Amino acid sequence: MRRIIDRRTNRQALSELPYGYSCSFCGAFLAGAVMKGCGIITHCSPGCNFSLNITQLGASGRFSKPVNFASTLLTEKDVIFGGGGSLYDSLLRFADNFDIDFEMVITGCSAETIGDNISEISSRAFEKTGKPVLTVNAGGYKGNTVDGYNMALKSIAEQLVIDEMPRVDKxxxxxxxxxxxxxxxxxxxxxxxxxxxxxxxxxxxxxxxxxxxxxxxxxxxxxxxxxxxxxxxxxxxxxxxxxxxxxxxxxxxxxxxxxxxxxxxxxxxxxxxxxxxxxxxxxxxxxxxxxxxxSVANYISALNDVILKQRYFILADSFYALGIFSYLTGELGMTPEVIAVSTCNDRTLEKIGELCDRFSVNPVIAIDPDNNDIEKLLDETEPTLFIGRGEDIQIARKKGVPLLGLTPTNLHRIQLYPLPLTGFNGGLVILDEIFREVMNVR
Incomplete structure (x- = not known):
């Protein structure tokens, strides 16, 4: 009988729920933050904008690329009477004062609650400035970081992709x-x-x-x-x-x-x-x-003596959890004690079960676990390797288990050279990372 802990509909105390992701508002911001020529306007209250500015980029290995963005900084007056005027003025000023190709409006919770018609406001601003405006309704209560990023991608596909073009083969x-x-x-x-x-x-x-x-x-x-x-x-x-x-x-x-x-x-x-x-x-x-x-043949003794014998606990976004599980267990034969997944849907849960059956393993499956769940599962299963969030370093030290902090947030390391975790080379990077962390704890 497979043991499944599912916190999507069975939350515990709020004090036990610090996740490695933020809200949909922040996820939408990530899409615009790396685009060239994009001017972001957050239509939100000062607190949301401050948190976004201070924490969102830096939470990923202290990544701190300069971003062209401003905010309407909605006040109580805007909430009562509407913030459309502030947004319109901000769009005009931004287009006049910054060298940008298009603007991106992201709504926070307060703007979503007000019900400002940002599409209509943005259309009027476009007529005035000639700068295309991408609008993303991403109030934070609508979901998490991944949800918000998906909202932004869908908006890009719907609003900025305009004309049919000749196909480029392959x-x-x-x-x-x-x-x-x-x-x-x-x-x-x-x-x-x-x-x-x-x-x-x-x-x-x-x-x-x-x-x-x-x-x-x-x-x-x-x-x-x-x-x-x-x-x-x-x-x-x-x-x-x-x-x-x-x-x-x-x-x-x-x-x-x-x-x-x-x-x-x-x-x-x-x-x-x-x-x-x-x-x-x-x-x-x-x-x-x-x-x-x-490459592996040159280090086969390290692989056998240090890496392959590890029993692991993984806590990651679904796309990492599934991929790394398939690699470590399906390809290398390592034993999973816990597969813990954030940003999970029913199809993902079904896929985890299919992979467990395919690989003939029976780990504990945890969906959106809180810190209390994580500590309990570490005590119960006693893994020899914890693949989790950078912020789990304190829990890992407390339990005396090596931590491979791959998933957000990551404040304990930076990465100037872009290493992959995907593809053929990504597998080698994971082996390097596991060996280093295991040896550091010995």
Whole structure:
């Protein structure tokens, strides 16, 4: 009988609920924060804007890229009489004073409660300034960081992608990696791009990638294929593009592809959808696999003596949890004690069960666990490796277990060189990280 702890509908005390993600308002902000030529206006109260400015970017390995953004800073008067005037004035001033290509309005909880018609206000501002305005209704109570990012992607696909364009053969839109959300986002984009190029294809646009421009967004319809590398991020946006422009979409429904087995399957699916020859696909897979096996062979004693014997507890977003679980257990044969997942839906829970059956393992499954759950499960299962959030360092030290802090928040480390956790090379990075953390605790 599989043990499942599901906190989606059975919350405990608020004091026990510090999560590694924020609200939908913050998630929408992440999409705009890395785009070039984007001016963000937050239509919210001062507190939301302050928290966003101080914590959201820095929570991901202290990433602190300058962002063009301002806020209407709604007051009690705005809440009572409406904040539309403040938003309209802000849009005009921003367009006049900043070198931007388009504006992005993100609503907070107070603006959502007021019911300001931001679409109508933004349309009037566009007529005045000539700057396109992207509107995202992302009041924080609507969901978490991942939900908000999905709202922003869908809004981009609906509002900024305008015209049909000639298709570029064997080109893809890469969708599903959240910028800034975790330490490895840039490396993940680079690795997925590299693998797509290894079969002779190209990446048309990354939705949303670092430095993405309005021109990159407009170019989305010219791809041959949408490739969504997550089962929970970017699917709605890809569906909008597919429906509007008749484009096929390939979805990785078992989380990020990590390691040789999952990455080979993913590359084969993408290649077949692009009508790449079987010979080219197989040649790329063999080359990547041989490269990984060659690296592993040089350190086989470390792998056997230190890494493979670890019994692990993983706490991560669904796309990381599924992908790393498939890699560590399905490919390497490591034993999972607990699979704990945030940002989970019913389909994700079903997929975890399918993978457990496939790999013949029976870990505890925890959905949206709070800190109290985490401590209890660490005591009950006594794992020898904890793969979790950077903020779990204190719990890990208390329990004397090595912590591999991969998922947000991450204040204990930075990453200047963009390492991946996805793809063939991502598997090697995970092994490096596990060895280092285990040896540090010995």
């Amino acid at each position: 080109s893809v839109n890469l969708i599903g990696i959240i910028p800034v959300h975790d330490l490895f986002w840039r490396g993940n984009i680079n690795e997925m791009t590299r693998l797509i190029q290894s079969i002779g294809a190209t990446v048309n646009s990354v939705l949303v990638g670092e430095g993405m421009t309005l021109a990159d967004i407009r170019r989305l319809p010219s791809a041959s294929l949408n490739v969504v590398v997550s089962e929970s991020v970017g699917i709605e946006a890809a569906a909008v593009i597919s429906e509007r422009f008749g484009m096929e979409t390939v979805i990785c429904d078992e989380g990020y592809p990590v390691g040789t087995v999952s990455s080979s399957k993913w590359l084969e699916r993408v290649g077949k959808a692009l009508n790449v020859s079987t010979e080219i696909i197989n040649s790329a897979i063999v080359a990547e696999t041989n490269s990984v096996l060659g």
